[in-house]
Amino acid sequence: MRVALTYNIRQEPLPSQPVDCYAEWDEPETIAAVYAAISSENDVALVEANERVFGGLSSVDPDFVYNIAEGLHSSSRESLVPALCDMMRIPYTGSGPFTLSACLDKSRAKQILSYFGIPTPGFSILSNLNGDVDALNPPVILKPLWEGSSMGIRNDSVGWDSDTIRKKAGELISTYNQPVIAEEYLRGREFTVALIGNGERLRVLPIVEVIFDALPADANPIYSYEAKWMWDNEENPLDIFSCPADITDEEKHAIEYVCIKAFKALGCRDWCRIDVRMDERGVPNILELNPLPGILPDPDSNSCFPKAARAGGMSYDDLILAVLEEAQIRYANGDVL
Ligand SMILES: Nc1ncnc2c1ncn2[C@@H]1O[C@H](COP(=O)(O)OP(=O)(O)OP(=O)(O)O)[C@@H](O)[C@H]1O
Ligand SMILES: [Mg+2]
Structure with missing residues (x-):
């Protein structure tokens, strides 16, 4: 079978970017290891999930896409390759565009979990425009809304009082250019x-x-x-x-x-x-x-x-x-x- 491995490779951040802004992207060793594993049973072509990904997939014309691409920008970035594959009718590994977007935006995932009665800590969204943390039981942990690999989640990201929480949230919003999720902090295992x-x-x-x-x-x-x-x-x-x-x-x-x-x-x-x-x-x-x-x-x-x-x-x-x-x-x- 001809498999296209879609990926994003880690880069050095520019001086103007947060140090951890590419933390989610894969190291060359990871891409090589996934390539080697799939190659043991298939023909594999590498397709970088950048602005030219559609052309890359079209020219490889794969039977299957093995998707590990974290994507480029915004809260829809992980959904891009699966959405393209859906449009091009190429089967692919892993979740579809909706699931990837909902899980990347931690608040959307939590709303869905709550609908199904699945326990998840209480939360509030803080943005430049609004947000209220007073209803949450302190302490509260602050996280950028749509990141992973602990981007923006620092040892001091836990706050007890609303002034500290708002100050830390403001710093995160301006550094990562996105809303912040304030979540009740669970102290268990x-x-x-x-x-x-x-x-x-x-x-x-x-x-x-x-x-x-x-x-x-x-x-x-x-x-x-x-x-x-x-x-x-x-x-x-x-x-x-x-x-x-x-x-x-x-x-x-x-x-x-x-x-x-x-x-x-x-x-x-x-x-x-x-x-x-x-x-x-x-x-x-x-x-x-x-x-x-x-x-x-x-x-x-x-x-x-x-x-x-x-x-x-x-x-x-x-x-x-x-x-x-x-x-x-x-x-x-x-x-x-
Ligand atoms: N509500 C919470 N209560 C207690 N600890 C929390 C809470 N939310 C996050 N943490 C701590 O912060 C860590 C990182 O949070 P989270 O998993 O949400 O971030 P992430 O960047 O998406 O992580 P990943 O590397 O798994 O993608 C957790 O592993 C946990 O130790
Ligand atoms: Mg995590």
Whole structure:
């Protein structure tokens, strides 16, 4: 089969851009590793998801698109390749345009979760024009509304009083040029959960726990930009994950149940990594869904989806090919959702 691998490759930010503005894009090693895995069974062509992506897909004329592209601009950026594929009638891996947009805009995902009765922390949206945080129970965590990879989520992104919250929100709005989501801060244990498949075939890989004890002693217990990209590096890897998580069967079932519900509520396809945190009563809440999960190939780097796959007995190549297989089965069943 001829497969087009659609991707965005990481760049150095310009001096005028936030240091973390390309944090979501993939390193050349990741693109090469995904390419190698798919190539073991297919002819693969690389198509960069830039302004020329339509021409790239037209000239390759693939049987299938393997999509890992995070896209270029705005809250619709992850939807571009899937929307093009829908228009060009090319089957592709992963979620469709609506799901990718709704999950990138954390507030839309949370509204849908709430409709389905799935626990998620209370929130408010702050923009230059409006926003109210007084109804939220402090402390509150502030995050850019449509980013990932902890962009803009710093060790000091938690605020207790409305003056501090508004000041921090103002800084984020001007740095990232988008609204801010202010979310009630949950202090319980945190997990991240990798799911593969669809319908009856949907399965949960071994659960990963984020171990905040690994952070510097005075750090806030959040998986912040500092924790992901500064305190964790090749020379001093941070031992921040435990997989399979040390939890009771009851906790495991509760986490798996809420993640499967969330996956279906948002209409995810083929794979997704879901972040979960317990509230003070031990109820797992959904923080956010990542339908285009990070997939660093190096086992020494802290990349949760490949880590969960390894704990479940799948190599990196197995994982990449399993996603393609699930997508093919979904299309063969005439069932895009
Ligand atoms: N409501 C919350 N309560 C407690 N901690 C939170 C909350 N929201 C976010 N966090 C902390 O901040 C981290 C990053 O938040 P979130 O997962 O929403 O950001 P992201 O940039 O989309 O992450 P990813 O790298 O998974 O794409 C979480 O892993 C968690 O540690
Ligand atoms: Mg996250």
